[in-house]
Amino acid sequence: MPGETLTDAELTRAAQSGEVAALGALLERHQAGMRAVALSLLGLRPDVDDVVQDAALVALRRIGDVRDPAAVGPWLRAIVRNSCRMRLRATADVPFDEEWARPADPQPGVPSPERALDGHALRDWIWHAIGQLSPQLRLALTLRHFTGVTSYEQIAAACEVPIGTVRSRLAQARATMARALLATADAAHDDAARLTAARHREGLETLAAAERGAFAEVVADRWWPEMELRGGGGERGGRDFAVRGMECDLAAGVRQRLRHTVAARDLIIWEMDMTSPPDDPAHCPPAVTWLMFLEGSRVRRLRLFHPAPS
Numbered sequence: 001m002p003g004e005t006l007t008d009a010e011l012t013r014a015a016q017s018g019e020v021a022a023l024g025a026l027l028e029r030h031q032a033g034m035r036a037v038a039l040s041l042l043g044l045r046p047d048v049d050d051v052v053q054d055a056a057l058v059a060l061r062r063i064g065d066v067r068d069p070a071a072v073g074p075w076l077r078a079i080v081r082n083s084c085r086m087r088l089r090a091t092a093d094v095p096f097d098e099e100w101a102r103p104a105d106p107q108p109g110v111p112s113p114e115r116a117l118d119g120h121a122l123r124d125w126i127w128h129a130i131g132q133l134s135p136q137l138r139l140a141l142t143l144r145h146f147t148g149v150t151s152y153e154q155i156a157a158a159c160e161v162p163i164g165t166v167r168s169r170l171a172q173a174r175a176t177m178a179r180a181l182l183a184t185a186d187a188a189h190d191d192a193a194r195l196t197a198a199r200h201r202e203g204l205e206t207l208a209a210a211e212r213g214a215f216a217e218v219v220a221d222r223w224w225p226e227m228e229l230r231g232g233g234g235e236r237g238g239r240d241f242a243v244r245g246m247e248c249d250l251a252a253g254v255r256q257r258l259r260h261t262v263a264a265r266d267l268i269i270w271e272m273d274m275t276s277p278p279d280d281p282a283h284c285p286p287a288v289t290w291l292m293f294l295e296g297s298r299v300r301r302l303r304l305f306h307p308a309p310s
Helices: 008-016 020-042 048-065 069-089 113-118 122-130 135-146 152-159 163-183 192-211 215-222 239-251
Strands: 223-230 255-264 267-275 287-295 298-305
Touching (some): 048 069, 122 135, 135 152, 135 255, 135 267, 192 239, 192 267, 215 223, 215 239, 223 239
Parallel strands (some): 223 298
16 A cells, blocks of 8 residues: 555655555544544544545545645644534534635636646546445535535525535535545546536537527527426426426526536536526526436436535
8 A cells, every 4th residue: 555655745745646545545544533523622522524525525626635644634634623613613604614625716827636637647536435325425525525506505496405404414414425535535437527528518508509599409409398396486397397497598688608517427516607698687697507417328307506606
């Protein structure tokens, strides 16, 4: 194992260059120290392990932030320390890990952690582990950490469950992820970048087809005939309902622009900006998120969700 012979600095540099086993070794090496920090601040509480597991996920996304590779241990413990302090200060309206769930502000000439992550195998490792989660846990974790729908309230609305259920699912997802990441550090994984790029192209093609009047053809080709649609206002329907809705929006002058795509084996999330017609600027919400649940390669369920403006 890499962690048996390499220093923290060597493991950190290897992890930053994309060696998933190195990052797995770092997390395993420092897990006890991270837990000790959580215990010292929180005491013997059941959420100690939640904090450590959440910190491990933050580290996965932000390993590129480490300026001094030899100091990765203090860096990991600092993440735990800040997460604990935020949990202790948290109110029902501000989840404890909101700050740490967001990427650091980019610096001129320095790629963001997400951009660095997109360039190597760490991304594939993470998405392989996410793929081991149940659909409910995977959706909650994906929304929380990889989309703009990050607050517990918005995730609850998108998933149509109580906030307490969101908290429970995220806790379960983090625990399962931490175990899966350590267990699969040396395994080969699917190319998540290729899958995401393909799903993003599908989104662009779908919007282009809609604007030229061919949305029904795309729907017939990529969605199950008996698929279920839940609209942003709670309305329900199927493929015909979706086609009519898109055609009405386009006729009214509404346009959608695909801003961000998240893709897993059986889940696609398209985050869209919406533009109202010039003569009716309040016609539609500013954004819509498409949550598409796949069966095989076709959409079985679609949930449209309008996130609250940040």
